[in-house]
Amino acid sequence: MRPTGIWHASYATEARVLETVRSRLWLSLFGAVLLGLPLMASPWMLGELTNLFITLIAVCGLYVTVGMAGQINIAQSAFVGVGAFTAAKLSNMGAPVWAVIPAAALITGAVSVLFALPAARVKGFYLALTTLAAQVMFPIVILALPMSWLGGLVGMPVMPPVLFGLNLGTPSGLYFLGLAFAALAVWTTYNLPRSRIGRAFRTVHDNDSAAGVMGIPVTRIKIEAFFAGALYAGVAGAILAYMLQFVTVSSFTLFASVWYLGMLIVGGLHSPLGPILGVVFVTLVQEGLHTAGNAILQSGSGLGGGAVFAASSLVLGLCILAALIFEPRGLAHIWHQLMTAFRLWPFPRN
Amino acid sequence: MINLIQILIEGALVGLVYGLVAISFVVIYRASKIINLAQGEVVVVGAFLLWTFTAGAAAAGYPIPLALGLLLTFAGCVAFGWTVERTIFRPLIGQSAFTIFMAGVALLILLRGLTQLIWGAQSRSMPVILPEGALQLGPFLLNTRLLIGAVFTVVLTIALHAFFTRSRLGLRLAAVAEDHTTAHSLGVSVRQAIAVAWILGTMVATAAAVVLLSGSILSLEVAVIGFKALPVALLGGLESIRGAPLAGLIIGIFEALASAYLDPLTNGAASGLLPYAAMIAVLLIRPYGLFGWRRIERL
Numbered sequence: 097m098r099p100t101g102i103w104h105a106s107y108a109t110e111a112r113v114l115e116t117v118r119s120r121l122w123l124s125l126f127g128a129v130l131l132g133l134p135l136m137a138s139p140w141m142l143g144e145l146t147n148l149f150i151t152l153i154a155v156c157g158l159y160v161t162v163g164m165a166g167q168i169n170i171a172q173s174a175f176v177g178v179g180a181f182t183a184a185k186l187s188n189m190g191a192p193v194w195a196v197i198p199a200a201a202l203i204t205g206a207v208s209v210l211f212a213l214p215a216a217r218v219k220g221f222y223l224a225l226t227t228l229a230a231q232v233m234f235p236i237v238i239l240a241l242p243m244s245w246l247g248g249l250v251g252m253p254v255m256p257p258v259l260f261g262l263n264l265g266t267p268s269g270l271y272f273l274g275l276a277f278a279a280l281a282v283w284t285t286y287n288l289p290r291s292r293i294g295r296a297f298r299t300v301h302d303n304d305s306a307a308g309v310m311g312i313p314v315t316r317i318k319i320e321a322f323f324a325g326a327l328y329a330g331v332a333g334a335i336l337a338y339m340l341q342f343v344t345v346s347s348f349t350l351f352a353s354v355w356y357l358g359m360l361i362v363g364g365l366h367s368p369l370g371p372i373l374g375v376v377f378v379t380l381v382q383e384g385l386h387t388a389g390n391a392i393l394q395s396g397s398g399l400g401g402g403a404v405f406a407a408s409s410l411v412l413g414l415c416i417l418a419a420l421i422f423e424p425r426g427l428a429h430i431w432h433q434l435m436t437a438f439r440l441w442p443f444p445r446n
Numbered sequence: 447m448i449n450l451i452q453i454l455i456e457g458a459l460v461g462l463v464y465g466l467v468a469i470s471f472v473v474i475y476r477a478s479k480i481i482n483l484a485q486g487e488v489v490v491v492g493a494f495l496l497w498t499f500t501a502g503a504a505a506a507g508y509p510i511p512l513a514l515g516l517l518l519t520f521a522g523c524v525a526f527g528w529t530v531e532r533t534i535f536r537p538l539i540g541q542s543a544f545t546i547f548m549a550g551v552a553l554l555i556l557l558r559g560l561t562q563l564i565w566g567a568q569s570r571s572m573p574v575i576l577p578e579g580a581l582q583l584g585p586f587l588l589n590t591r592l593l594i595g596a597v598f599t600v601v602l603t604i605a606l607h608a609f610f611t612r613s614r615l616g617l618r619l620a621a622v623a624e625d626h627t628t629a630h631s632l633g634v635s636v637r638q639a640i641a642v643a644w645i646l647g648t649m650v651a652t653a654a655a656v657v658l659l660s661g662s663i664l665s666l667e668v669a670v671i672g673f674k675a676l677p678v679a680l681l682g683g684l685e686s687i688r689g690a691p692l693a694g695l696i697i698g699i700f701e702a703l704a705s706a707y708l709d710p711l712t713n714g715a716a717s718g719l720l721p722y723a724a725m726i727a728v729l730l731i732r733p734y735g736l737f738g739w740r741r742i743e744r745l
Contacts, residue, residue: 221481225676229725236718241713357551413555416551421537
């Protein structure tokens with residue numbers, strides 16, 4: 097529901113995402129806090145946040161492919177991996193950051209198109225399985241290529257990112273890099289549903305036969321949806337490569353792809369807010385479990401570190417199921433309901 | 447020449463094991479329209495149940511005779527299948543295929559966590575249930591365990607095919623696979639169908655675990671077999687029980703040939719890539735697999 101007292105005198109005001117002065121104020125305050133954080137937070141905290149930003153970028157891409165266009169993608173982690181390996185290779189060849197990240201995005205996009213091409217013939221679950229093929233093939237191909245190309249089993253070192261003589265390889269440098277691209281990712285995901293291609297994605301999602309009848313080139317739109325989602329994955333992969341300083345295939349598993357999907361479902365598939373809430377929520381749960389797990393470990397009971405990982409899988413699985421069964425629109429919908437209740441207070445909703 | 451035929455035989459036997467896992471996948475889909483991405487985890491759960499009632503019980507000081515252990519395992523499968531239906535899929539009846547697919551994703555994460563939490567991540571040795579060794583047939587050697595598995599797969603395929611196309615219950619399940627809402631409005635119990643699907647699917651998956659793991663090592667990594675069986679199920683057609691072992695044969699033979707002749711040239715990649723490349727190729731030519739139902743879409 098929209099806040100009261102808003103009327104549109106021009107098209108420009110109607111097109112705004114943030115409609116009230118208050119929402120703009122809140123956002124700038126939030127932005128200022130994020131920008132000021134490196135001054136006080138510990139390097140560990142900054143690392144965690146950078147990781148969160150990278151995950152957010154990848155899940156935003158998944159939102160475009162899965163949430164908007166309705167094409168299931170279970171290879172997002174492999175696409176992140178393609179971005180990471182591209183970035184590692186290019187940085188070793190001496191390419192600067194501003195060239196590496198767009199190049200990683202484009203190459204990842206090109207790889208995803210290769211696996212989206214069957215969209216011309218197959219749809220739905222069968223198409224999802226071609227992305228599964230991409231995920232399974234990724235490590236096999238990397239490991240089989242000669243060591244000098246992509247590092248094979250050992251992996252590849254990554255040169256630290258340098259921009260205008262400034263080393264971005266420090267925790268705060270990486271934090272700002274991640275923050276900038278996460279902001280870009282969120283900005284684009286908020287605006288994509290309002291564009292022509294975004295509406296085409298939505299139509300294909302709702303009913304692809306009807307979309308075809310309305311004159312939307314369904315196959316092309318599906319391929320473009322995969323391409324768009326993989327662009328985000330490529331950016332996420334490039335920043336991840338800079339952060340890890342060393343890329344190996346073992347970081348990009350099928351299980352990670354499934355986690356990305358889980359975050360998106362918990363957050364909500366139908367709103368651009370979904371990826372943000374989902375990633376933040378799952379990361380918080382994971383960190384909470386890690387802290388609890390460490391406390392248990394130190395108290396000296398017989399539980400191993402594997403139990404913590406198992407418990408976080410269990411909790412995420414339960415969260416996804418709870419979201420599917422009780423709130424298919426995810427945390428984003430709960431957030432919107434809370435906002436509506438807040439705006440209407442003291443009057444009841446409905 | 448003898449070498450080539452030996453490779454073909456081994457490929458065919460291994461392929462039929464893939465086919466068996468694929469059957470467990472197809473059974474669930476054919477009876478409930480649930481695309482279960484977590485089939486590999488179901489195999490692991492079945493294997494761990496089996497381990498618990500055989501080697502695990504013996505190690506804990508309560509040796510159980512093998513026949514009783516197997517019986518208990520299958521009872522465990524029934525309980526597991528019913529629990530999955532009752533807690534996860536019953537509330538989701540009538541939801542879109544997308545939601546049900548996502549429930550499969552959730553189940554994958556959940557089961558992986560649950561098995562690790564209950565049984566731990568360490569690998570264990572499975573008891574020998576099927577006889578080990580090799581059968582000498584002229585110049586060729588046949589692995590007894592895989593041979594029994596292959597015969598079992600073929601018999602099971604015929605039985606399940608008859609069940610799904612001849613028996614009253616099987617035809618009802620087919621109606622559910624066609625469309626939940628329509629089946630429901632015609633008086634078919636969708637709940638019952640999903641419960642039967644999961645119980646049957648878990649049992650077949652456990653049988654696959656017996657063939658696959660008898661006398662070998664059980665760990666959480668076994669779940670990978672699920673993703674090997676997916677292209678097999680797809681190649682055969684998701685609705686076709688008979689397609690699964692046939693597709694398994696094709697994939698198994700090609701995989702064996704690739705690993706014998708192409709792997710030395712490609713640094714070991716060919717046999718891993720081939721099942722998926724074959725899957726994509728088949729999808730491009732026949733989008734519904736070799737024997738799948740061709741669905742007609744209307745606006």
